[in-house]
Amino acid sequence: MDDLEFRRRILADPNDNSPDLSAARNESIVNRKLYDELLQLDAQLEKAMKVDVPDDLADRILFHQSGQPNEKPKSNRFHMAIAASIALAVGIMIGQFNHFALPSAQAEGIGQIALQHVHTEAPFVNTVDESVSLQQVNAKLLPFGPSLRDLPGHVSYVNHCGFGDKNALHMVMDTPQGKVTIFIVPEVSKTMTSFNDKQMDGIVMPIKNASLIVVGEKGQDVMPIIKSIESDLYWQI
Numbered sequence: 001m002d003d004l005e006f007r008r009r010i011l012a013d014p015n016d017n018s019p020d021l022s023a024a025r026n027e028s029i030v031n032r033k034l035y036d037e038l039l040q041l042d043a044q045l046e047k048a049m050k051v052d053v054p055d056d057l058a059d060r061i062l063f064h065q066s067g068q069p070n071e072k073p074k075s076n077r078f079h080m081a082i083a084a085s086i087a088l089a090v091g092i093m094i095g096q097f098n099h100f101a102l103p104s105a106q107a108e109g110i111g112q113i114a115l116q117h118v119h120t121e122a123p124f125v126n127t128v129d130e131s132v133s134l135q136q137v138n139a140k141l142l143p144f145g146p147s148l149r150d151l152p153g154h155v156s157y158v159n160h161c162g163f164g165d166k167n168a169l170h171m172v173m174d175t176p177q178g179k180v181t182i183f184i185v186p187e188v189s190k191t192m193t194s195f196n197d198k199q200m201d202g203i204v205m206p207i208k209n210a211s212l213i214v215v216g217e218k219g220q221d222v223m224p225i226i227k228s229i230e231s232d233l234y235w236q237i
Contacts, residue, residue, distance in 0.1 A: 006031060014038035015162040026124045039160040043143040043167045110185060111195030111204050113164050114213045118181045118200060121161070125172050126179070129156040132171075140169055144184050144210055146235050152228040153180075177220050182229065183213040207233060 001024040009021055014035065025035040132155035138147045140158050154174040161170040161183075169184040189211045193204045202215035203226050212229060216222040 010035055010038060014042055017162060022120055032124060036159045039162060039167055043160055111193060111202055114183055114202055114215050115197050115200055118215050125157045132158045144169060144186055146233045149232045149234060152225060175225060178217050180222055180225055181215045185211045185213060187211055205230060208235060
């Protein structure tokens with residue numbers, strides 16, 4: 001894939017995880033930087049669009065509409081359209097909330113996404129060491145809610161990444177037992193779940209309004225890492 005085709009497709013859909021595009025974004029630092037910046041922009045736009053709506057806004061609009069004189073039918077229709085839109089938006093948000101908590105089978109599913117992501121990104125992230133600071137990690141954590149009080153190891157890489165149909169935090173850290181890859185995904189699993197393949201072992205753990213995922217080499221005990229990170233995470237709100 002040439003640079004022009006890569007830029008056209010990544011600008012159209014930064015979350016496109018097709019094999020050819022995944023390979024192209026790791027071919028150079030420039031491609032990878034563009035991909036990471038687009039994901040970060042998506043996360044910032046998503047955060048900016050999350051505006052709290054007053055609980056009684058729909059009732060207030062309907063009440064205001066009912067008190068208007070009959071000689072303003074266009075205004076009345078406009079207000080009713082706003083109320084209907086709000087009701088639809090509330091219905092959508094309720095539907096999303098009902099599906100937000102992941103049952104065990106779906107938790108295993110995001111574990112498999114994590115394994116695939118680690119294998120795909122390994123040729124790139126295993127060759128960099130950015131000596132990431134705690135402040136840099138917390139800056140990347142900002143769209144997801146929590147912050148860290150401390151780092152349980154040397155962080156060589158941190159950024160946002162496409163994770164299924166969502167954005168997530170992707171962090172690579174050195175431990176006495178070897179490298180681990182850490183994801184924080186804005187979905188909640190109901191229970192702690194382990195997963196693995198022939199090369200990797202991992203754990204998904206629910207943490208308030210997200211899931212913490214730690215992936216290590218086969219046979220590596222990642223539980224101390226996940227417990228350490230969980231104890232150092234805090235929410236300011």
